[in-house]
Amino acid sequence: MQDFEDFVALRSQALLRTAYLLCGGDKGAAEDILQDVLMNMYGKWRRISSSPEAYARAALANSAANRWRRRSRKPEAPLELGAVPAARGHEQQVVDADIVVRALAQLPKKMRAVLVLRFFDDLSEAETARALGCGVGTVKSQTSRGLARMRELMGEQVLTWS
Amino acid sequence: MELKQAMEAATAELDVRPGFVGDVMAGGRRRHTRKLVAITAAVALLAGVTTGVALTRSPEPPEDPRLTATTTGPHAGDSELIATALHLWDEAQKQPWKPYEPVTEVSKRANVFWTGQTPSGPIALVAQEVRVRDSARPATLVGLVADGAVAGREVVQAEARDNETGLYRFGPLGDHYVVLTLGRTVSWSLKPARGPDNRLARVWATAPHDEDGVVFTVAPLADRPVFVRGDSVPQPDDFTRQPILSRYDYRPDRAFVPHPGLGWSGQNCATGTPEERRTPPGTKADDPKRELQKRALLDYLVGWDVTGDWSVCAWLPDGRYALMFEAYGELYGALYQPDGTFSAPVLGGRAVKGEPAVLALPDGQGTIVADFGATIGPQERDHAWLAPAGTKEVTVRQQGVPKVVQLP
Incomplete structure (x- = not known):
């Protein structure tokens, strides 16, 4: 499983960033779903090692969607966009x-x-x-x-x- | 601002927590083992039902003998040393458990099962029964007390004792090693040497251990020590064995440790992707590092910092696919056929931080020039560019500042 370990070591950061955006900026949730997805990939590695990145991204998108489906059952305070400052820097x-x-x-x-x-x-x-x-x-x-x-x-x- | 730029800016500071890789590996193994156990149980139940055979409960694994073993080693009779080791062991448990230590409960008393002497002082190996999440069976917490603290510890689950790492790195320079043989042969090697054919070789020897199966050695990190555990000593050109990795080899156990290599992150492509090949190949071959190791061109990868966190891909004029990466401060490449079979290894030169990485490809396929964050070549391609064969120099613009790079 050295190749799986290499994949995790090499690609976790990039996948975390995708997960973070998929989770709408919830870093804790992003780490959770990424760890869950990667742990599931461990047992399937032989089948998916041809395109692990594609598999991981699809699984992240699904996990994030399911997470949001669960969360949507609870009422949640709406996110407000802040005022945009005029100066750039x-x-x-x-x-x-x-x-x-x-x-x-x-x-x-x-x-x-x-x-x-x-x-x-x-x-x-x-x-x-x-x-x-x-x-x-x-x-x-x-x-x-x-x-x-x-x-x-x-x-x-x-x-x-x- | 472009959407991609904005998303990249929003995620630029993100990285996984220290120990994440180890957690994934441990959790994946645990989950996979549980699944296999469940499937086996279901099959056994089905077989029992269909044949009318009464199922009997599978025997419990025997208790870890280290939990009750008499203390051995040169300081076995030193009750003060043993008491100190146990005190330090207990003190360490007052700190919160790490995410990779799924301990829920500890037994009352730990057991020092081995003591030893090192240049930096006496050391002790300790075992204690613990309960862990996701398992009904008790596990063993094993660790090393050295330099006045717990230098390392790991949870060994009863159903996965073969997964025990049994390697502890400690000492003022981090170059002291205690390795447990765990009933097998531990071999070790220093200083890989590259021959005139570019192939690497390592001299392996059985690591000297005492009668209790404990190896102690001092090995400078610059000598790239590698330990393997198995039934035989590896051949000099065998770079495919699984090295024993300590927890710190996966990721540093603290945050914000900069990578000592080129420091780039992610994958960028040096060419566009042909429309008919939207998915990269590499499907029938092992990963590029493994392919190079199989050919004795790349050393054992021990340590999170020996490889870069980046790679560059490129579709080549002859239809092949190339991957370029960094390991041990050198540049490497691997070429794949369009059907995914491995085609050829490539060895590049030094990877120098702050300088573009250049990898000349064989068979007139050009030269990959990479500098993440820069624009490269006449088309000012971002991050990486495949310079056509015959290109003598290329302009790389990092933050708008042009720099001419001579190509081999």
């Missing part, structure tokens, strides 16, 4: 980073997952569809609506999409 970068996470947290879970996989993990539409178990058309429509919603939530904080 180091503080502004911090605000940017904070705002994007808080905006993501306000998106429906599938929309959030689509944006994270497409724009943070650079997955193609087809790969994103495979990871989330939906059609390419759904990915396209969720991307379009998600970007529009992000623009609404973040205002001029997000100027372009790559």
Whole structure:
């Protein structure tokens, strides 16, 4: 299992970052679901070692969705976006980073997952569809609506999409 | 600000906690073992039902003999030393258990089962019965008391005693080792040597141990000591055995330890991905490090800091796929066929922090130039670029400052 251990050592940080965004900025939850996903991968390693990264990302997206499904049963205080300072500088970068996470947290879970996989993990539409178990058309429509919603939530904080 | 940029900025400071890799490995093993036990039990139950055979409970594993063993070793009769060791052992339990120590309850008394003498003072090995989460069976907490503290301890579960690490690193320079043979042969080796054919070799010897199966040795870290436990001594060109790794080899046990290598993180590609190959290959072969180890081109990887946290991929003009990575301050590469089978290893030069990493590929496939955070080449590609064969120099812009790099 040296190769699995290498995978965990090498890729955990990147996967944690994906998990963090999928969980809408909840680091504790991100670590929990990442550890859970990786521990499950241990027993399946021979079957999934061909593309472990893709498997891990799909499993993270599913775990994050299930987590949010459970959480959504409890009433939760809405996240408020803070006022945007006018001046740009180091503080502004911090605000940017904070705002994007808080905006993501306000998106429906599938929309959030689509944006994270497409724009943070650079997955193609087809790969994103495979990871989330939906059609390419759904990915396209969720991307379009998600970007529009992000623009609404973040205002001029997000100027372009790559 | 682009969305990707914003997301990257939001996650830039994130890293897994120390000990995370070890926790995943231990938890994965435990979960897998439980699953196998459940499947076996279900099959046995089914077999019993269908054949009418009454099932009897499987025998409990025998108690760990170290829990009650008489103290051995050179200080076995030193009751003051044993009392001190037990006091230090108990004191350490007043601190919260680490996440990788699933202990819920400890027995009343620990047992010093071995004592020894080292240049930095006397040492003692201690065992104590404990209860752990997710298991009905008692486990053994085993550890080493050295240098006036518990230098290391691990939980050995009754159903997974084969997984015991049994290696403790301590001493003022971290170069003292206590290794338990656990009934097998412990071999050790220092200073790998690379031959003219670039293949590595190690001289292995059975680690000298006392009659109680305890190895003590001092091995400078610069000599890259490696210990393996098995039924035979490894061959000089065998780099595929599982080395014994201490907890500190997985991750430092404290936060914010900078990586001593190039310090990059994640994977970047030096080329675009052909539309017909959206998924990287590498499916039929072992991971690149393992492939190089099988060819005696890469040393045993002992320590979290001996490999980089980064890699660079590239699709090559002839259809193959390349991966470049860092280990022991050197650059390495592995080429794969489009169908995922391993094609060829590549050895690069030194990885120098602050300098672009350059890896010349064989068969006229060009040269990978990487510098995370920089723009590279005439198209100003981010992070990495595959320079076509024949390229003599490339411009790398780190924070807008151009630097011309000569290619081999």
